[in-house]
Amino acid sequence: MSDQREFWNERFAKEGYFYGTTPNLYIASHIDRLKPSSSILFLGEGEGRNAAYAAKLGHCVSALDASEVGLEKARALSRSFGHEITTIHTDLELWEPTERYDAVLCSFLHLPEPLRSDVFAKVIHILNTGGVFAGEFFSIHQLPKTTGGPKDTTLLYTAEALEKILTPLPCTVQELHEIDIELNEGRGHIGIASVVRMAVKV
Numbered sequence: 044m045s046d047q048r049e050f051w052n053e054r055f056a057k058e059g060y061f062y063g064t065t066p067n068l069y070i071a072s073h074i075d076r077l078k079p080s081s082s083i084l085f086l087g088e089g090e091g092r093n094a095a096y097a098a099k100l101g102h103c104v105s106a107l108d109a110s111e112v113g114l115e116k117a118r119a120l121s122r123s124f125g126h127e128i129t130t131i132h133t134d135l136e137l138w139e140p141t142e143r144y145d146a147v148l149c150s151f152l153h154l155p156e157p158l159r160s161d162v163f164a165k166v167i168h169i170l171n172t173g174g175v176f177a178g179e180f181f182s183i184h185q186l187p188k189t190t191g192g193p194k195d196t197t198l199l200y201t202a203e204a205l206e207k208i209l210t211p212l213p214c215t216v217q218e219l220h221e222i223d224i225e226l227n228e229g230r231g232h233i234g235i236a237s238v239v240r241m242a243v244k245v
């Protein structure tokens with residue numbers, strides 16, 4: 044498996060939850076709108092703050108990540124709320140989805156091209172009718188900021204680039220814009236940050 048695994052395993056091996064134990068606010072807003080007992084896949088879910096929140100609400104939750112250390116903490120966090128989640132340990136480079144979902148959600152999943160386009164296309168094809176794919180990602184304008192995110196332009200997002208990926212896919216864009224927001228997520232994301240928010244339906 045790639046460098047991603049090593050990098051994130053090392054980070055998540057440290058004490059505590061790097062991005063906190065409460066969900067990303069944008070992702071939570073999508074979870075809150077889902078029908079009871081929805082099936083949700085979280086991509087690049089790390090230590091599981093979004094997955095644990097969704098499980099607590101009674102949804103059927105799967106969390107995928109390249110870091111097994113992150114996924115172990117994700118299971119522990121969900122269990123601390125009295126719920127089990129399914130974890131999928133794989134690099135997205137190798138991902139061959141076998142299930143369908145009502146929602147696929149991700150926060151700060153920073154993929155280079157062509158992996159980004161490949162993963163987005165796979166996601167659209169595994170959504171049930173009426174399903175949603177939503178994510179919050181650092182934008183290119185985050186580069187000079189010190190409030191989180193990779194310092195590598197190939198991993199950062201723009202609304203235009205996402206529009207190009209989504210346009211040929213069988214989905215309807217509901218929300219796609221760049222915005223500056225204040226993050227307060229563990230010790231990993233603190234302060235004003237530039238993000239792209241995306242939500243599409245099939």
Ligand SMILES: C[S@@+](CC[C@H](N)C(=O)[O-])C[C@H]1O[C@@H](n2cnc3c(N)ncnc32)[C@H](O)[C@@H]1O
Pocket residue numbers: 047048051062067086087088089090091092107108109110113133134135136149150151152153154
């Ligand atoms: C910035 S962290 C965000 C974690 C979580 N979504 C959150 O917001 O708390 C990025 C996560 O994406 C995962 N990731 C990055 N590239 C990946 C890949 N190619 N395959 C699987 N997971 C990947 C990392 O292991 C890490 O857990």
